Amino acid sequence: MKAISGIGRFFVGIPAYFKGESFKHYLKTLRYAFYVILHPFDGFWDLSHEKRGSLAAANTIVILALLTNLWDMRFTSFMFNNTRWNRVNIFEVIASILLPLAIWVAANWSLTTLMDGKGKLKDIYIATAYAFTPYVIIGMPMIVISNLITSEEGAFYTYFNTFALIWSVMLILAGMMMTHDYGLAKGLVSSLLSVVGMAIIIFILLLFFSLISDAIGYVVSLVKEITFRVS
Amino acid sequence: MRNILFRRVLVLVLLVSMVAATLGTAAADEDWYSYTYNFWKDEVESPDTYAVTNTLFGTDFGEEVGHLNNPAGLFIIENHIFIVDTGNNRIVEVQKVDGEYQLVRVINHLQVSEELAEIMKIQGGAITLTLNGPEDVFVRVKTQESLVEDYGEYLGTLYDDPASHQEETPATDATTETGEASTEDAATATEDAATEDASTEDTASTEDTAEDSSSSGEDGEAVDENGSDESASTEEGGSADGSEDGSEDGAASDNGASAPAPVAWHENVVKQELNLEYDIFIADTQNHRVIHCDYNLNVIGVIDDPKDDTIDDNFVFLPSKIVADTANRLYVQATNVNSGLMEFDKVGAFISYCGANKVELTVSEKIWRRIQTKEQKDRSVQYVPTEYNNLSLDSKGFLYVTTSTLEDDDIWGGTATPVRKLNSMGSDILIRNGNFYPSGDLNWGTAGLVKGASAFVDVIAFNNDTYACLDRTRGRIFLYDFQGNMLCAFGNYGQYAGCFTYPNAMDNLGEECILVVDKYGSITEFTMTDYGRLINNALAEYKVGHYDASAEIWKQVLKYNGNYELAYVGIGRALLRQGEYKEAMKYFKSARDDVNYSKAFKHYREEVVEKYIGWFLGGLAILIILPKLVRKTKKLRKEINEA
Numbered sequence: 053m054k055a056i057s058g059i060g061r062f063f064v065g066i067p068a069y070f071k072g073e074s075f076k077h078y079l080k081t082l083r084y085a086f087y088v089i090l091h092p093f094d095g096f097w098d099l100s101h102e103k104r105g106s107l108a109a110a111n112t113i114v115i116l117a118l119l120t121n122l123w124d125m126r127f128t129s130f131m132f133n134n135t136r137w138n139r140v141n142i143f144e145v146i147a148s149i150l151l152p153l154a155i156w157v158a159a160n161w162s163l164t165t166l167m168d169g170k171g172k173l174k175d176i177y178i179a180t181a182y183a184f185t186p187y188v189i190i191g192m193p194m195i196v197i198s199n200l201i202t203s204e205e206g207a208f209y210t211y212f213n214t215f216a217l218i219w220s221v222m223l224i225l226a227g228m229m230m231t232h233d234y235g236l237a238k239g240l241v242s243s244l245l246s247v248v249g250m251a252i253i254i255f256i257l258l259l260f261f262s263l264i265s266d267a268i269g270y271v272v273s274l275v276k277e278i279t280f281r282v283s
Numbered sequence: 284m285r286n287i288l289f290r291r292v293l294v295l296v297l298l299v300s301m302v303a304a305t306l307g308t309a310a311a312d313e314d315w316y317s318y319t320y321n322f323w324k325d326e327v328e329s330p331d332t333y334a335v336t337n338t339l340f341g342t343d344f345g346e347e348v349g350h351l352n353n354p355a356g357l358f359i360i361e362n363h364i365f366i367v368d369t370g371n372n373r374i375v376e377v378q379k380v381d382g383e384y385q386l387v388r389v390i391n392h393l394q395v396s397e398e399l400a401e402i403m404k405i406q407g408g409a410i411t412l413t414l415n416g417p418e419d420v421f422v423r424v425k426t427q428e429s430l431v432e433d434y435g436e437y438l439g440t441l442y443d444d445p446a447s448h449q450e451e452t453p454a455t456d457a458t459t460e461t462g463e464a465s466t467e468d469a470a471t472a473t474e475d476a477a478t479e480d481a482s483t484e485d486t487a488s489t490e491d492t493a494e495d496s497s498s499s500g501e502d503g504e505a506v507d508e509n510g511s512d513e514s515a516s517t518e519e520g521g522s523a524d525g526s527e528d529g530s531e532d533g534a535a536s537d538n539g540a541s542a543p544a545p546v547a548w549h550e551n552v553v554k555q556e557l558n559l560e561y562d563i564f565i566a567d568t569q570n571h572r573v574i575h576c577d578y579n580l581n582v583i584g585v586i587d588d589p590k591d592d593t594i595d596d597n598f599v600f601l602p603s604k605i606v607a608d609t610a611n612r613l614y615v616q617a618t619n620v621n622s623g624l625m626e627f628d629k630v631g632a633f634i635s636y637c638g639a640n641k642v643e644l645t646v647s648e649k650i651w652r653r654i655q656t657k658e659q660k661d662r663s664v665q666y667v668p669t670e671y672n673n674l675s676l677d678s679k680g681f682l683y684v685t686t687s688t689l690e691d692d693d694i695w696g697g698t699a700t701p702v703r704k705l706n707s708m709g710s711d712i713l714i715r716n717g718n719f720y721p722s723g724d725l726n727w728g729t730a731g732l733v734k735g736a737s738a739f740v741d742v743i744a745f746n747n748d749t750y751a752c753l754d755r756t757r758g759r760i761f762l763y764d765f766q767g768n769m770l771c772a773f774g775n776y777g778q779y780a781g782c783f784t785y786p787n788a789m790d791n792l793g794e795e796c797i798l799v800v801d802k803y804g805s806i807t808e809f810t811m812t813d814y815g816r817l818i819n820n821a822l823a824e825y826k827v828g829h830y831d832a833s834a835e836i837w838k839q840v841l842k843y844n845g846n847y848e849l850a851y852v853g854i855g856r857a858l859l860r861q862g863e864y865k866e867a868m869k870y871f872k873s874a875r876d877d878v879n880y881s882k883a884f885k886h887y888r889e890e891v892v893e894k895y896i897g898w899f900l901g902g903l904a905i906l907i908i909l910p911k912l913v914r915k916t917k918k919l920r921k922e923i924n925e926a
Contacts, residue, residue: 131877136323200888202881 081106085113085185092223096230099182100175107174110181117184118149120191129198132209152250156180159249160228160242167242169232179227183220190216316781317773319847322718322875324725327846332762332771332815333797335781337384337808341368341375344386348375351804356419356604359790359798360561363387365420366800367788372414374565379792390414393565393574395582412582416569419604419788425560425577564613566602573602573615575631586613589625589633606676614674614682621670623709624684638671638684638709673788677744681706683713685752687738694722694736701739702752702763717768723754723761724772733757733776741788743797747823751789751797758783760797760809764822768849771815781807794819814843821853830857848874859883864890 069075084104088095099105122145125135157180161173171179190212198209229239315328341351352370359365364377364384373391377384397409561578572587588600601618602625608614611629614637623639644652652660669688676682682705693699699722704713719725723737737754744750748765759774775782785802792798795811811819817840824833834857837850844850855870856879864887871880 130872130875131880202885202888203877204881 078106078108081109082112085109085182088182089185089189089219089223092226093230096179096182096223096227099179099227100171100231105178105182107178110178113181113184113188114150114153116188116192118146120188120195121145121149123195124191127195127199129201131203132198132206153180155250155253156246159253160246163246163249164228164232164242167232167238169234169242171228171231175231176228179231180224183223183227186216186219186223190219316775317771319771320719320725320769321846321848324719326726329771329847330814330843331773331812332818333760333773333809334812335807336796336810338780339384339806339808341804344375344377344384348386348389351375351800351806353787353802354800354804354806355787355802356417356566357788357790357798357800357806358420358422359792360422360424362792363422363561364790364792364798365422365563366806367417367420369416369418369568372416374414374417374420390565390580393576393580393582399582399584412567412570412574412585414565414567414570416567417565418568418602419566421564421605421607423562423607425562562607564605564607566605566615568601568603568618571600571602573605573613573627575613584631586615586627586631589627591633591635593622593636594633604673606674606682608676608680608682610680616671616674616684619670624671624674624682624705638682638703638705638711673739673741675742675744675790677704677748677750678746681712681744683742683744683750685739685742687740687755689736691736695726697722697725699736701737702742702750704744713767714765715767717763717766719769721752721761721763721767721769723752723759724757727757737761740786743789743791745791745794747794747819747826749819749822751791753786753789753799755786758786760789760799764849765826770818770849781809783807814840817843818849821850825853825856830860833857848876852876852879855879855883859886862886 081104084095084099088099088105122142125133125137125140125145157173157177160176161169161171163169164171164176194209194212194216201209225239225243228234228243229236232239232242234242315326317329317331318326319329321327341348349371351366351368353368354366355369356367357365358367362379364379366375366377368375373389375389376387378387379385392411392413395410395412400409562583563576563578563580565574565576567574570587572585574582575584575586576582586602589598599619602615603618604616606614612634613627613629613631615625615627617625620636621639623636626634626637628634669686671684671686672688674682674684683702684705685702687701689699689701694701697719700711700713700715700720701722702713703711706712713721715721723739727734727736729735733756735756737752737759738756739752740755741753742750749770750763752761752763753759754761754774756776757774758776759772761772762770764770773781776784778784783799783801786799787802789797789799792808795816797809799807799809801807817836821833821836821840824830824836834854837853837857840847840850841854851870851874855867855874855876858864858867858870859879859882864883867883868880868887871877871883
């Protein structure tokens with residue numbers, strides 16, 4: 053009974069939420085992404101220092117980026133799309149974006165705390181997420197456009213997608229510079245070192261998992277051996 | 284609370300992705316007899332385009348033939364099959380009549396007339412040439428013009444009156460004539476047999492055995508024992524000399540005396556069907572020469588020891604595969620030659636190398652070689668051009684060549700060209716419009732001794748420009764159409780029918796039959812199935828421009844094999860020409876043919892735009908005009924109100 057009333061209250065809460073202040077703030081922070089991508093230095097500075105971004109908006113952009121990636125695989129014309137759906141593992145696809153993002157944030161934070169970076173973990177995440185915006189706002193229309201062009205016009209498609217990626221990378225760089233209050237040189241170096249840090253983290257993770265699987269394998273074989281002896 | 288949840292989700296995602304990564308995609312290693320590759324380079328089972336209809340062994344052709352020993356070559360012209368029985372130093376000629384294979388004769392020696400011997404500076408006149416480890420034979424129909432031309436110009440010789448040759452009727456005349464020749468020659472042969480062994484160094488390759496000792500496929504002994512360079516010289520007259528030499532053809536020489544005819548026809552031969560106007564070229568490999576003779580085995584010319592500035596002085600000429608084109612040029616693929624094919628003109632003089640590979644170093648290789656010291660360079664891998672291993676001629680006079688010395692990585696990467704089509708300039712003009720280059724298997728694993736990429740060792744081109752390549756690695760035959768699309772692959776490594784352990788050569792018997800000869804002496808006959816015929820017909824119809832007829836056949840092909848991408852493209856093409864763009868797009872998409880899909884889509888897009896442009900513009904106009912209209916009316920109303 054209590055649960056039902058809880059659910060009821062939740063649904064009643066929905067329209068209220070959309071009218072509420074927090075939702076307005078969310079929309080505002082989300083809309084701010086457009087400002088950020090066009091005025092990266094100014095935008096990223098305010099994003100972390102003036103609290104003009106929000107975690108909710110960042111999450112939204114990340115989810116949209118995931119969707120862009122998935123829809124790209126699903127709906128892009130076969131001429132530009134070599135996805136083999138019988139070999140796709142959707143969790144793998146999602147993890148292939150989320151994991152590097154998480155590792156990037158972790159590596160960058162670990163490094164910048166040692167390099168007088170001003171950004172907190174949350175700030176780094178938000179800045180990185182906001183930098184995904186061009187990928188989303190160019191990638192999504194390109195999925196539609198890919199179905200309206202021929203393979204000869206494919207250069208157009210490739211150009212825009214590459215452009216989006218370069219834009220995003222530049223934004224990440226600008227974001228890191230502003231978040232940590234670095235100059236260009238230090239921003240570049242810290243970003244490059246973060247990539248190295250990512251490699252180290254991945255290496256340790258793999259080592260960890262392989263050791264764990266070896267340990268499990270040992271136990272499994274032990275159990276098998278014992279059951280074999282007993283029976 | 285939220286933190287724990289977050290952590291759990293993260294760990295879950297991590298775990299799932301790790302597990303998924305380890306599970307991976309274990310590609311199924313299917314092993315079908317016939318298959319094609321789809322767009323993804325996956326093997327897809329296919330109905331058989333060719334089926335095994337016969338497996339033959341040397342003994343099937345009669346006792347006198349016996350087992351074949353490492354047959355290296357095979358050539359088929361009309362219904363005559365020449366099996367180059369390398370290990371036994373002979374060529375077995377077989378004829379297919381009414382579906383039956385019958386022995387025609389065993390060729391193990393050839394006649395050189397006195398006149399030719401003179402010109403070739405063979406002392407002692409007429410002789411017999413025996414074969415030693417022949418690896419290939421090439422036969423072509425002699426045209427009346429080429430007949431005159433050959434006898435007039437080849438090696439500057441006129442050993443026989445061409446006119447009399449033309450009058451010849453098959454078999455019977457041939458035997459008598461050559462018989463006469465042999466008796467004449469006998470006298471001279473007796474002289475030279477003893478004396479000339481040493482002195483004939485310039486023709487070291489041409490050993491002089493007394494011509495008739497050889498003779499006849501019927502005396503099997505002679506067939507088998509002949510051939511080593513040393514076992515020369517016994518002749519029917521001086522049988523005493525022969526026995527002193529202690530050569531094994533003593534018996535043969537007796538036979539030779541009783542049956543002096545050099546060509547002994549097998550009783551099975553349907554004589555009237557024989558076309559004597561054949562030119563035969565034999566790559567007499569271990570004797571370092573190519574012999575050109577007529578169908579009665581009278582030598583017209585011998586090509587040996589090519590001389591040229593580009594050829595090293597101590598170059599050893601080991602002709603392995605030969606082809607003569609319609610312009611009377613002879614192309615020779617010689618062992619240990621990586622500068623391309625050796626091209627000889629119609630009088631047997633070396634012209635040049637043809638179709639050589641260019642060696643291209645990558646940037647890193649260039650830099651690395653610059654750094655290396657001379658010693659290191661000498662010891663490192665030599666970057667040499669690939670060596671061809673076989674060649675064949677198509678009906679239009681283009682050469683198809685194969686090579687098997689390519690890097691596995693290049694073949695895996697899809698950039699290797701193990702089969703090429705050469706024009707007269709020697710450049711590769713093979714069309715490679717398929718999803719991948721014709722290079723045999725696209726993915727492969729290792730199974731015991733069978734490993735690595737396909738190694739093409741032979742190629743045959745059919746009249747409709749489809750061609751078949753023989754893969755020695757896995758004993759497979761790959762069929763490609765004129766655009767370079769793979770039609771089908773079949774065969775396997777093994778011991779049962781339709782499989783090979785070491786296929787050496789193949790050739791086509793007519794347009795529907797392929798014969799493959801294996802090192803271990805088996806000859807496998809493949810015949811086209813109904814399915815294969817459908818594909819062939821569809822391609823043929825397409826080539827002559829009957830696109831709709833072609834599409835109808837492709838539809839039948841689809842009934843056999845719904846996974847056949849080429850069929851979808853074929854139907855799509857017909858639809859495209861009929862203006863059924865949307866349907867065509869569907870078919871092209873099934874085959875993932877983006878080029879044709881784009882063509883169809885372009886038209887379809889135009890159609891759609893044309894159809895809806897009115898609505899679109901109308902809508903746009905309304906969108907622009909309506910607000911203005913509204914504003915105007917408002918203004919008007921306001922004015923009216925104010926007024």
